[in-house]
Every structure is written in structure tokens, then in C-alpha cells.
Amino acid sequence: MFPGSVLLPLLLSSLAVSGSLYVSHSVQHASRPLKTGGTASLTQCALWCRLTRGCIKWSRDSVTGLCRLWPLHSDSNPLTAAAEPLHQPLLPEGFVLSDDPSIAYRERYVPMVGGNASILASCRAYDPESVPAFPHTERQFNYLKTHITGYYYWIGIWYRPEEGVFADMTTGRTVDLPAELWWNGWVVASASYRCLTLYSAGPWAVGCGSVREGHTCQYSVPVGAAESPATN
């Protein structure tokens, strides 16, 4: 399955370390590559990315065999407008797959004011497709309640007092948060306490302008992403 190569043992050990296989996925990416080089196989491009600090995804020109290593986007190297198929690990670095195999989370321990702009920017600094956590099923809530280690970390849900609903601050999608999810079955949210944090007993709404010690980001595993060992 793999080409005979002296790099193979190294590649296999790096696959084992990452605990994940590679996937091909259409994404927006930084405009300028971190490095371009070749001519290499896809396996070698993957390994090169793995060993290159700052590389999060890679691509390979099927005609020239040239690899491109892609960094995270930044102010000086913004995201492309269009999505293109790139290769990447199944999960961005540091994300842990939950008991729902389509969703991974990562907690970020950094004091931060609440609200959509700050949390979204912070999550996207992991991966362009990472967003503030939006648990919207009982299973997802229960997973987070039993696995988060930080107290009162921001999640990506806020209360919209005009309509009396809770919504994903990234997409606007509303979510029903039944009383039994909350501490002592007590739903507390208001116009001044509308940004949600989450801890082991349930969500807790605080002022969006206050500072919490961290927040939780979510990454949705690309639907139908064929797990593809990085072969030629």
C-alpha cells in the first residue's frame, strides 16, 4: 500500500503520534503557502508538512508533483475567497474527538472577554473552520459537561432577549436548552446576562462583556471525509 521508502517508518510513527489519518477536504486557506517544493509523492508531502513547524495542511500538484505546505491564515496572509481541496489531518492540532464522531472540541485557556467577535477570532486561530462550541443535543451537552476541565468557559451560545431564544453566535441557528440541562433545572439568562459559559453542572449565562478564563472551540469533522492513508 505504501511506497517503499526510508521515510516510511518515520511517517508511520508520526501517523501513530497524531492518532489520525489524513483526509482531503475543500477549505479556504491562507493565500500564500508556507513552502513550495517537490517533486514528491503525496506521502512525502504529508511527511514534510508534519515535520515543518507552522504547516497545518498540504496540497500536491498532480501534474508537477510539487508540494505546497499551507500555514494558518493571518492578517498578512488572509484566507482565500474560494475553497480548494487540500489534505490535512483528520482533526486540527489539539482537538479531541467527542463521543459523537462528527465533532471534536478543544478548550483554550486564555482569559478573554465574551461575545461573538473575540471567541470566533480565537477559535479560528486554530483552524479556519474551528468555531465557538455549539452543543445542541443532550448528548453533546453531557459530553462537554463531563469532559471540560475549565470552569465557566465560554461556549458559542448566546441568548436573544428580543425573541427569548438561545442561538449559535456564529450561525444564528437557535437551540432549545431544556431546564434539565441547567444547574438545579434553573434556566437563567437575561438581556444583561446573555453569553453562555459551561461547567460540569450546566450552562451559566454571564455578561458578554465580562472576562472568563477560557473558552471551548468546536471542529466539525468534514461530512463523508474519506479517511485516506497518505499513499501515492
Ligand SMILES: *[C@@H]1O[C@H](CO)[C@@H](O)[C@H](O)[C@H]1NC(C)=O
Ligand atoms: C457579532 O454579532 C453581531 C450581532 O448579531 C453582528 O452584527 C456581527 O457581525 C457579529 N460579528 C462577528 C465577527 O460574527
